[in-house]
Amino acid sequence: MTENKKVKRVLTRKCPVCGHESWRIIYGMVMPDVIEQYPKAEFAGCVVMEEQRLYPTTGHVEWGAPKWACQSPGCRHRWW
Ligand SMILES: [Zn+2]
Numbered sequence: 001m002t003e004n005k006k007v008k009r010v011l012t013r014k015c016p017v018c019g020h021e022s023w024r025i026i027y028g029m030v031m032p033d034v035i036e037q038y039p040k041a042e043f044a045g046c047v048v049m050e051e052q053r054l055y056p057t058t059g060h061v062e063w064g065a066p067k068w069a070c071q072s073p074g075c076r077h078r079w080w
Contacts, residue, residue: 010040013068016079020072027065042069051078 015022024041027048035043048065055062066078 010038012040015068015070015072015075015077017077018070018072018075020070020075022068022070022077025065025067025069025078053079 011024013022013024014020021040024038025044026038026041027044028046030043035041050063051066053062053064054060064080067080068078070077
């Protein structure tokens with residue numbers, strides 16, 4: 001029996017809107033052991049939902065797939 005000695009990488013960020021803890025969004029088919037390695041991540045599956053944003057510094061509208069999701073129930077802000 002092999003034991004997984006990998007260090008669990010818990011990467012979180014602060015929501016730019018409310019300051020709440022935000023988790024990484026991981027796309028694609030993921031095995032259960034991978035999910036165990038990332039206790040603080042959202043798994044979005046294979047469907048990448050593109051979202052629109054107004055980039056504050058340039059004023060341009062951009063499209064992209066969000067990489068971070070706010071974990072505050074009242075916020076749920078997603079960004080990249
Ligand atoms: Zn938030």
